[in-house]
Structure formats: C-alpha cells, structure tokens
Amino acid sequence: MASEVLAKHLMRGLLARCLRIHVVEAFLVSLGVAALYKFGVAEPRKKAYADFYKNYSPEKDFEEMKKVGIFRGIT
Template sequence: MSSALAKPQMRGLLAKRLRFHIITAFFVAMGAASFYKFGVAERRKKAYADFYRNYDSMKDFEEMRKAGIFQSAK
C-alpha cells in the first residue's frame, strides 16, 4: 500500500483566504492612517501654529523691502 495524499481543500478556499486578507488589510490601513495622523499631520499642524503665533507680516515685508526683493515697493 502506498501512502495516500491528503485531499486539498477546494470548497470555500477563496472565501477563507479573502476573509483573512481583508481583515489584515483593514488593520494595516488603520495603522498606517494612525501613524500618518499622529506622526505627520499633528506635528505639521503644531509647527504651523507655532510659526503663525508670533508671525508679523508687516515686519517680514519691511525686511524683504529693505533687502531689495520687491521691484515695485521701494
């Protein structure tokens, strides 16, 4: 007698694999979105808020005017 090979599972194989991959993809996507929100977007918002908290546009304009950047404003 030769040893018989186990029959491969054919019925429901696609549904079983899809269920696993969809759940895994969902958690990977949520992890990537959370990393971007807290690692990139929140830091960027804080940097912009810190910059504009003490930003004086008229002072910046006067410095650029004195440096000769503008041709129309002497």
C-alpha cells in the first residue's frame, strides 16, 4: 500500500566500505603477483647464474676470445 515504508539506501559509509574492500583486494593481488615473480622469474634466474658460474673459468674464456680475435691489441 501507499503507507509502506521503503528501506533506506545505505549511502552512509559507502565509500569507506568500497575502499576497504578494494584495498584488501589490491593487497592480495599484489602479494600474488610478487609470489609469481619470485618463483617464476627470480628463482630460475638465480639458478641459471649459479649453474653458469659453477664451471666458469675466466682465464679459459679470455683465451678463447683472444683466439677468435676480439682483442686485437693483445698478442
């Protein structure tokens, strides 16, 4: 009927509620992206560097570059 009272809209605190939800979502997304970067990029890169330098010899590398002719001033 015409005398029924409609529920009021919850406008008070709407921005604060939305911001709270979005801040929590942004925090969780940023943690997820950081974890994906760490385990998808940083850890494999560290392992690749460790594997490379495990058997790396700078003297041997220098001699190979000298043979190829990279250092023309060195005989």
